[in-house]
Amino acid sequence: xxxxxxxxxxxxxxxxxxxxxxxxxxxxxxxxxxxxxxxxxxxxxxxxxxxxxxxxxxxxxxxxxxxxxxxxxxxxxxxxxxxxxxxxxxxxxxxxxxxxxxxxxxxxxxxxxxxxxxxxxxxxxxxxxxxxxxxxxxxxxxxxxxxxxxxxxxxxxxxxxxxxxxxxxxxxxxxxxxxxxxxxxxxxxxxxxxxxxxxxxxxxxxxxxxxxxxxxxxxxxxxxxxxxxxxxxxxxxxxxxxxxxxxxxxxxxxxxxxxxx
Amino acid sequence: xxxxxxxxxxxxxxxxxxxxxxxxxxxxxxxxxxxxxxxxxxxxxxxxxxxxxxxxxxxxxxxxxxxxxxxxxxxxxxxxxxxxxxxxxxxxxxxxxxxxxxxxxxxxxxxxxxxxxxxxxxxxxxxxxxxxxxxxxxxxxxxxxxxxxxxxxxxxxxxxxxxxxxxxxxxxxxxxxxxxxxxxxxxxxxxxxxxxxxxxxxxxxxxxxxxxxxxxxxxxxxxxxxxxxxxxxxxxxxxxxxxxxxxxxxxxxxxxxxxxxxxxxxxxxxxxxxxxxxxxxxxxxxxxxxxxxxxxxxxxxxxxxxxxxxxxxxxxxxxxxxxxxxxxxxxxxxxxxxxxxxxx
Numbered sequence: 001x002x003x004x005x006x007x008x009x010x011x012x013x014x015x016x017x018x019x020x021x022x023x024x025x026x027x028x029x030x031x032x033x034x035x036x037x038x039x040x041x042x043x044x045x046x047x048x049x050x051x052x053x054x055x056x057x058x059x060x061x062x063x064x065x066x067x068x069x070x071x072x073x074x075x076x077x078x079x080x081x082x083x084x085x086x087x088x089x090x091x092x093x094x095x096x097x098x099x100x101x102x103x104x105x106x107x108x109x110x111x112x113x114x115x116x117x118x119x120x121x122x123x124x125x126x127x128x129x130x131x132x133x134x135x136x137x138x139x140x141x142x143x144x145x146x147x148x149x150x151x152x153x154x155x156x157x158x159x160x161x162x163x164x165x166x167x168x169x170x171x172x173x174x175x176x177x178x179x180x181x182x183x184x185x186x187x188x189x190x191x192x193x194x195x196x197x198x199x200x201x202x203x204x205x206x207x208x209x210x211x212x213x214x215x216x217x218x219x220x221x222x223x224x225x226x227x228x229x230x231x232x233x234x235x236x237x238x239x240x241x242x243x244x245x246x247x248x249x250x251x252x253x254x255x256x257x258x259x260x261x
Numbered sequence: 262x263x264x265x266x267x268x269x270x271x272x273x274x275x276x277x278x279x280x281x282x283x284x285x286x287x288x289x290x291x292x293x294x295x296x297x298x299x300x301x302x303x304x305x306x307x308x309x310x311x312x313x314x315x316x317x318x319x320x321x322x323x324x325x326x327x328x329x330x331x332x333x334x335x336x337x338x339x340x341x342x343x344x345x346x347x348x349x350x351x352x353x354x355x356x357x358x359x360x361x362x363x364x365x366x367x368x369x370x371x372x373x374x375x376x377x378x379x380x381x382x383x384x385x386x387x388x389x390x391x392x393x394x395x396x397x398x399x400x401x402x403x404x405x406x407x408x409x410x411x412x413x414x415x416x417x418x419x420x421x422x423x424x425x426x427x428x429x430x431x432x433x434x435x436x437x438x439x440x441x442x443x444x445x446x447x448x449x450x451x452x453x454x455x456x457x458x459x460x461x462x463x464x465x466x467x468x469x470x471x472x473x474x475x476x477x478x479x480x481x482x483x484x485x486x487x488x489x490x491x492x493x494x495x496x497x498x499x500x501x502x503x504x505x506x507x508x509x510x511x512x513x514x515x516x517x518x519x520x521x522x523x524x525x526x527x528x529x530x531x532x533x534x535x536x537x538x539x540x541x542x543x544x545x546x547x548x549x550x551x552x553x554x555x556x557x558x559x560x561x562x563x564x565x566x567x568x569x570x571x572x573x574x575x576x577x578x579x580x581x582x583x584x585x586x587x588x589x590x591x592x593x594x595x596x597x598x599x600x601x602x603x604x605x
Contacts, residue, residue, distance in 0.1 A: 060493055084499030096346055097489045099545040099603035111487055112499040118483030118548070146602040164498075 007200050008034035008057075008168055013066035015049065015056040023064050026052050030066065030227055032219065034202055036167060039194040041211035041232075042204040044221030044244060050204040053221075054172050057202070058089050070168070084112035088161030090154070090171040098146030102156045105145055106131055109163030128163050134197070135159035135189060151182025158189060169193065171203040175210070183207060187214045209258040212236065223247050267549050270541050274556035278328070281563035285324045289570050291315055318461055323566060325464065327456040329471045330524050331534070331562025332555040333516040336478050338531030339538070339554045340509045343485050343547070345405075347415040348594075348603070351532030352517040355418070356401050356425030358528070361521035362452070363429040364397025365390050369448045370433075370440035387463060387522070394522035398514040401425055406510065454525040454579030456566050467523055474515045478551060481509060485547040527579055529587025530565075534558045536594050545603045561586065 014028035026049035034040060044050050055061040057068065059075055068075040070086050078086075088109070097105055109131065110124045120128070132138040137155040140148060148156065154174060161169050171190070175183040187207075191214045194201045202219075205211050211218070218235050220228045222243040228235065235241065241252035250259045286298055293315065297307040301316045334352060341350040341357075352358050368390045401422075408421050437445050451458075459467045484505040487495040492502045520527065538553035539545055565582045594601065 058493075058497065060496060080496065080501055081499040084497060087497065089494065089497040091493055093491045093493055095490045095494070096343075096603070097545060099539060099543065099601075100489065101544075104544070104546055108486060108490065108498060111483060114483070116480070116483070118486065144602045 005035040005037070006033040007036050007071055009069050010057075011067045011069070013056065013068060014064040015052050015061070016064050017052065017061075018064075025064055027221065027225055027227060028064075028066075032227065032229060034168065034200040036200045037194055037198045038200060038216040039191050039214060040200075040202045040217045040219060041215035042202060042219045042221070043206075043208060043211060045223070045248075048221040049225070050221065051172060054170055054202075054204055058087055058170050059083055081112060084164070084166075086166050086168060088164040088166040088169045090157050090161050090169070090174050092173050092176050095145075098144060100145050101142050102132065102137055102145065102148070102159075103128060103141045105156055106159045106163050109160040112164060127165065131159040131162035132156075134162055134193070136185075149182070150177050151179065151185065154178060154182070154186055155189065158186070158193075162193070167198075168200045168202070171201070173205060174203055175205060175207050183210060187211075190214075208241075209256070212241075212257045220244055266543060270553060271556065274541075274553065274560060277560050278556060278563070281560060281567060282324050282328070284567045285327070285563055285570075286316065286320055288567060289315070289320060290573075290576075319457065322459055322461055322464060323456050324563065325468060326459040326524065327562040327566040328559035329468055330456060330520045330527065331530055331558035331560070331565075332475060333471045333520045333558070334527060334531040335534035335538075335554045335558025335561070336475060336551070337513045337516045338533075339535040339547075339550060340478060340481075340485070340513045341531075342535055343488050344506055344509045344513075345409060345415070345418060346488075346491065347418065348536070349415070349419060349532065349591075351529075352513065353526065353528040354532055355405060355422035356429070357398050357405075357422075357514065357517045358521050358526040358531075359426040359429040360401030361394035361398040361518045362526045363432055364393030364395070364400075364518075365451065365522055366393075366433045366436055366448055367397075368393035369451065370436040370444045372444075391466075391519065391522045394518040395515065397429075398518040398521070401429075402510045402514050406506075451525045452580075454527045454583070455576075456524055456562070456569075456579060457576075458523050458525075463523070467519060470519050471516060474512050474519075475555060477508075477512050481505070481512070482547045482551055485509070485551075489545055525580065527583060529583040529591075530558060530561055533587045533590045534561055536590065537561070539603055540601070543602070 010030050010032045013030040014025055016023055016025040042050050042053065052061065056063045075083065106128045107120055107124070110120055110128065111118065114120065114124070129138070132141055135155045135158045137152060137159050140152055145153060145156065175186050178186060187210050190201050190203060193199045194216070212232055215232050217229065218232050220235065220240055220243065222228060223246040228240050228243065236254055245259065250261045253260045287295060293312050297312060298316055301307050301313055306313055338351040341352065341355060342348055372389065404425060405418065405422065409418055412418060412421070484495065484500045487498045487500045488505070495502050534557050535550070535554050537557045538550050541557070542549045542553050544550065565579050565586065568582045569577045569579055
């Protein structure tokens with residue numbers, strides 16, 4: 001099943017955490033693939049292993065076993081610098097950059113492409129400007145990060161990942177602290193980046209209905225720790241959504257694209 | 262607009278530096294006319310041997326010592342604040358200075374009687390003290406690295422730093438009880454803090470190490486900026502985080518140890534000056550913060566030096582002055598933290 005559009009694939013990947021000498025496996029036997037031009041939502045309960053899987057995919061944690069490849073190259077064999085040109089990250093980590101302007105923050109995305117001293121040239125400045133424009137934050141270009149709303153801050157972080165010019169963008173709960181308007185705007189932005197810019201975009205989310213409306217594909221972590229993948233319509237039609245919360249007293253209602261009890 | 266603010270601030274800090282250096286030349290226990298000072302610096306001599314010696318072998322070395330010590334401690338504070346993602350970090354509060362001090366104490370108190378006058382120009386003795394300071398500072402930094410992996414909380418790391426300081430001072434007390442009287446006296450005098458401890462002969466080593474380490478910190482501007490986003494983002498930007506952290510702490514350790522060995526354990530400057538630099542520059546971008554921190558650090562240390570010689574009844578210890586300048590600034594920062602951009 002060779003897929004020519006796949007830029008990012010895993011082979012028999014197992015992820016979890018190490019507790020001293022014993023390894024606790026959360027998910028295993030994963031053969032996943034991300035395609036360019038697609039927006040993929042990773043959904044699952046708290047503690048299902050979403051963040052753990054994303055940390056393995058961004059190389060922040062070593063997988064317990066298996067391999068991850070980008071364009072056929074093994075991620076584990078690459079240098080940090082090579083990886084930084086392939087995967088852009090947006091996470092919910094607290095940052096210390098309140099006194100940077102949006103332009104300066106987005107400029108940090110150019111680091112993988114810069115020399116030792118980290119000076120931005122004309123081309124870098126143009127890429128930064130374009131990234132802020134694409135993310136819809138150019139109006140705040142000279143504002144401090146500290147003065148932005150949560151939604152604007154997230155757009156600035158996405159612009160930073162865009163300035164990194166990576167084919168893959170991975171986002172850990174990008175809509176977690178946002179109000180409903182910012183959540184929809186952020187998701188629409190990510191959809192545009194996938195469809196119009198040809199990025200492979202993977203995000204984890206708790207926001208079921210927005211993910212179902214906008215994501216092209218879903219990766220579902222089921223209650224029995226299987227990962228089911230497929231197009232959004234097909235998975236909804238198959239009733240796969242009901243396998244996310246089998247241990248809970250709720251069921252999926254396809255008419256409202258959300259859960260009810 | 263931001264570059265204009267940068268230029269204005271740099272010019273202002275430099276002018277202040279020149280003014281403070283002049284003040285340090287003029288003020289002192291002996292009044293020397295300004296015209297004569299100019300003559301001495303121009304190499305013509307003042308006709309008064311004592312005046313020549315005071316200016317060339319006491320005041321000028323003190324100016325260089327203070328300016329370099331201020332810059333070194335301030336850069337140490339900046340690197341610690343960014344590395345540990347903690348605005349209240351600094352070489353003295355995290356115990357790095359006391360670690361260096363313990364190393365110094367072991368050398369002074371163990372060899373106190375045999376050193377033959379602490380800074381008597383005996384190369385062996387001050388190299389031993391320098392080595393002791395480096396090992397002590399390095400040991401504390403290793404403890405901090407180990408604990409920062411276990412405790413995630415910033416406040417806890419500060420408390421660990423304070424605990425380390427208590428432990429080192431109790432070890433010093435123990436050493437005091439077995440040391441010679443001369444050793445104890447040397448150690449107590451050193452503990453007051455003093456920018457007059459570097460002789461002309463020792464200056465090349467003192468200045469050389471500090472200037473090299475400061476240049477090293479300028480080469481770390483790019484990874485320092487990446488670290489503002491935290492370790493995970495920095496990795497994603499291609500930074501080798503653990504190697505970067507080790508280099509930053511090595512630079513910090515060297516700077517703090519050299520200053521502590523020669524000038525004593527000087528508090529507050531390392532903690533306060535990076536905030537002065539951030540507030541005056543209005544940014545946490547290290548490409549502007551590093552030069553501003555170096556200049557403002559030199560300024561503050563020279564201000565302390567002027568204050569220490571301004572008393573007609575004798576020299577005021579540096580460590581009696583730094584809290585008077587430092588504490589109000591820290592309180593201002595804590596009270597206004599919601600309005601200060603970089604705390605968010």
